[in-house]
Amino acid sequence: MSADESAxxxxxxxxxxxxxxxxxxxxxxEAKNGTFLPFKTVLENLxxxxxxxxxxxxxxxxxxSIHPDFHKIVKAAKDTGYRHIQAITNGRMFCYPEFIVxxxxxxxxxxxxxxxxxxxxxxxxxxxxxxxxxxxxTALRNALRIPGLTVNCDIVVNALNVDILAKHLRFLYSLGVxxxxxxxIMPFGLAWRNWDRLYYDPFAKKKELFSAxxxxxNKEVHLWTNRFPADLFxxxxxxxxxxxxxxxxxxxxxxxxxxxxxxxxxECAGKRCSFCPLRNFCSDLKELIxxxxxxxxxxxxxxxxxxxxxxxxxxxxxxxxAAFYIEYRHFIKSSHCARCTFNSSCKGASVLxxxxxxxxxxxxxxxxxxxxxxxxxxxxxxxQEQINR
Numbered sequence: 001m002s003a004d005e006s007a008x009x010x011x012x013x014x015x016x017x018x019x020x021x022x023x024x025x026x027x028x029x030e031a032k033n034g035t036f037l038p039f040k041t042v043l044e045n046l047x048x049x050x051x052x053x054x055x056x057x058x059x060x061x062x063x064x065s066i067h068p069d070f071h072k073i074v075k076a077a078k079d080t081g082y083r084h085i086q087a088i089t090n091g092r093m094f095c096y097p098e099f100i101v102x103x104x105x106x107x108x109x110x111x112x113x114x115x116x117x118x119x120x121x122x123x124x125x126x127x128x129x130x131x132x133x134x135x136x137x138t139a140l141r142n143a144l145r146i147p148g149l150t151v152n153c154d155i156v157v158n159a160l161n162v163d164i165l166a167k168h169l170r171f172l173y174s175l176g177v178x179x180x181x182x183x184x185i186m187p188f189g190l191a192w193r194n195w196d197r198l199y200y201d202p203f204a205k206k207k208e209l210f211s212a213x214x215x216x217x218n219k220e221v222h223l224w225t226n227r228f229p230a231d232l233f234x235x236x237x238x239x240x241x242x243x244x245x246x247x248x249x250x251x252x253x254x255x256x257x258x259x260x261x262x263x264x265x266x267e268c269a270g271k272r273c274s275f276c277p278l279r280n281f282c283s284d285l286k287e288l289i290x291x292x293x294x295x296x297x298x299x300x301x302x303x304x305x306x307x308x309x310x311x312x313x314x315x316x317x318x319x320x321x322a323a324f325y326i327e328y329r330h331f332i333k334s335s336h337c338a339r340c341t342f343n344s345s346c347k348g349a350s351v352l353x354x355x356x357x358x359x360x361x362x363x364x365x366x367x368x369x370x371x372x373x374x375x376x377x378x379x380x381x382x383x384q385e386q387i388n389r
Contacts, residue, residue, distance in 0.1 A: 010057050011049025015073065016062035021090045022128030025156055025198055029189040032062060039069045046080045056084040065093035071106050073150060078107030086110040092132060094139035096111050100146070110150035117161050118171035126160065144176040153177030159200040166212040171245070178220055181210070184227040187272035199275065202232055213239055228350045231332050234359040241324045249278055250322040257318055261289060279326050286315050288321065292377050296328030297347045302340070302363045327352060330346045333362065340364035
């Protein structure tokens with residue numbers, strides 16, 4: 001997938017609130033009630049998305065492939081005008097050759113398989129479904145044999161598979177997979193209920209993670225990290241996920257955030273916040289509601305200390321607030337910032353900026369070197385144009 005394709009506007013449609021797996025880290029457990037989105041409603045969603053400029057349809061669940069009208073829905077998406085149709089699935093239904101062939105004939109362009117371990121015993125334990133590994137791998141092989149079909153894999157990394165993540169990627173690579181989305185576990189749904197079993201500290205497991213991430217050095221491989229803390233990748237900034245992926249997280253919990261803006265307490269608030277990649281956005285939203293307006297953070301002193309003249313108000317649309325946060329307040333520091341005179345008052349620099357420029361641009365300002373600081377400040381001053389780029 002090219003950079004242009006990854007940024008292309010998508011219409012996500014949750015076809016089902018049911019799944020034939022029972023993953024012990026499922027984020028959507030509370031949303032599962034065994035129902036399927038009516039075909040008429042699916043059509044309305046497809047038409048709405050296409051009118052709003054979406055060219056890619058993403059079918060999700062639960063598991064979308066168990067929807068009784070799955071093939072009909074794929075064809076409807078193609079007939080509506082979507083140029084690319086993706087299913088995010090455990091893949092088990094695609095182990096049946098006639099099922100996958102019909103789906104592709106109807107217009108399915110891409111299948112994202114969720115497979116979490118390279119061996120049946122562990123994978124089936126994680127998915128809560130005996131035999132799921134054999135069916136998913138059979139389906140993956142079926143998909144990889146179809147010319148033109150985009151095939152990739154999602155892997156939810158947790159305490160039970162992090163030590164063999166590199167082995168798992170090599171196994172999938174040996175089957176022919178060349179695209180991977182590596183997802184850090186999130187403190188929601190069943191994952192939170194099983195947190196004592198599933199949580200690991202990514203910084204403590206950096207060696208094991210980066211042993212797996214080395215596969216990205218292969219030029220034919222596309223590997224994305226998802227939901228990992230950005231400062232984990234200091235020195236490997238190319239592995240930082242696009243900060244704008246946070247928009248997907250916000251959209252996925254839009255109802256919760258909108259209710260919070262109306263004064264409804266977020267049930268997830270509390271102990272799990274320290275593990276959540278949205279914690280700083282939630283803090284921003286809380287501050288915005290209280291103050292009615294928040295301003296962009298200034299650039300750090302080592303980059304000129306320039307003020308960014310941007311602000312947003314509490315009555316703005318939720319997605320605009322999220323986009324403002326990502327561009328102007330989603331700031332982090334480097335491991336060297338603790339030595340800086342301004343560390344206690346500085347927010348660091350934006351993840352967007354550091355992903356492009358690297359953490360090395362953050363040079364600690366040390367007390368007693370004012371002349372050097374002034375020189376470095378001039379040399380490293382970041383312009384508004386560079387910030388906005």
